[in-house]
Amino acid sequence: MEFKYEGLDQAGKSQSGVINANTQDGAIDAVQRKGITITSITGAQEKSFMESFGKMSFFEGVSSRNLVLLSRQIATLFEAQVSALRIFRLLAEQADKPYLRQVLAQISDDLQGGNSISVSLAKHPKVFSSFYTNMVRAGEESGKLDQTFLFLADYIDRSYELTAKARNALIYPAFIMVTFVGVMVLMLTVVIPKIGGILSDSGQALPLYTQIILGFSTFLIDYGIFLLVGLIVSGYFIWRYVQTPVGHLALSRLQLSVPYIGQLYQKLFLARIADNMNVMLGSGIAMVRALEITAEVVENDVYEAIMRDAIDSVKGGAPLSQALARYSPGDVPAIFAQMVQIGEETGEMGTLLERLAKFYNREVNAAVDTLVSLIEPALIVALALGVGFLLAAVLLPIYNTASAL
Secondary structure, three states: OEEEEEEEOOOOOEEEEEEEOOOHHHHHHHHHOOOOEEEEEEEOOOOOHHHHHHHOOOOOOOOHHHHHHHHHHHHHHHHOOOOHHHHHHHHHHHOOOHHHHHHHHHHHHHHHOOOOHHHHHHOOOOOOOHHHHHHHHHHHHHOOHHHHHHHHHHHHHHHHHHHHHHHHHHHHHHHHHHHHHHHHHHHHHHHHHHHHHHHHHHOOOOOHHHHHHHHHHHHHHHHHHHHHHHHHHHHHHHHHHHHOHHHHHHHHHHHHHOOOHHHHHHHHHHHHHHHHHHHHHHOOOOHHHHHHHHHHHOOOHHHHHHHHHHHHHHHOOOOHHHHHHOOOOOOOOHHHHHHHHHHHHHOOHHHHHHHHHHHHHHHHHHHHHHHHHHHHHHHHHHHHHHHHHHHHHHHHHHHHHHHHO
């Protein structure tokens, strides 16, 4: 949620702006950390759908691939002993995307003003996630910024490939379904009415399934526009519902409940949790902070709630494995909690989390390959059966009429 604030900085100058936070207290804390004394803060008015759509830019943003390349360039320049200010100015001059060029230029200005790299990056959450900025902060503290940016590039690269593979596995089935619906609508509104006229003129008694097809064809022709409007309106309200906390949680739970697809998503999120924790703990970030960042970047409300619960447990002195074991064998497999417990007992948490991440990455890859190999022929057969049934429903009565002559 966005909050508008007004206040005074340490020099007594008036400051105002908009900040994103889950609650008003969180927004106040975030503004005060900037050294601003708040005089007023209010929730920003929610934008309408059409206003948001009108201001949306489909060309704005930075892809994961661009972020990987940017991280590798930064790491290379740090290895060459180039100053941070000079690095970001060079990259701003060379950036192809206007949005990225603007972001890098603003970071350069912040660095020149005395801000650290992590603080400068944190001002652009659409480009640099909380995970990214906290990793950079850990690199600043350890003096290993070049290694940190290389770690980030590798992490983003493998995370992108894993997510993209899972997403792309669902594109083909969606394309087949859209094609199927398009073919059926075209036949029911263009082809079937003409054939239906021939059947009506024949005067023969039509089978029940043929009458159903003809009735549905007539319904689409007469009321199809209302059906389309109803689908659009329903889609809009579903979209609005998903934007609410309750709706977003329901969508997250649905992701994990769909047969087979739910197992794929579960492995994807567990791989992300293990990978995030491994990278952050290996960089010296404290357990609680690592869990907080993981909760923010896991991108599923169910697992975010599990991470939040684990944070409270760890703060209370309980081991992480005990907190995770409460969700076994449902959302967190028993093997996951047991491996974390072994890591706690042996002091090899990072190594075991790395093995878990690799294990679940392999599981996701295998599950996606299996899904693609099974779903393609199944959808093609379903498409053929649907079109075949439609044709049979109208062609068989014609054939019977011709045979009777």
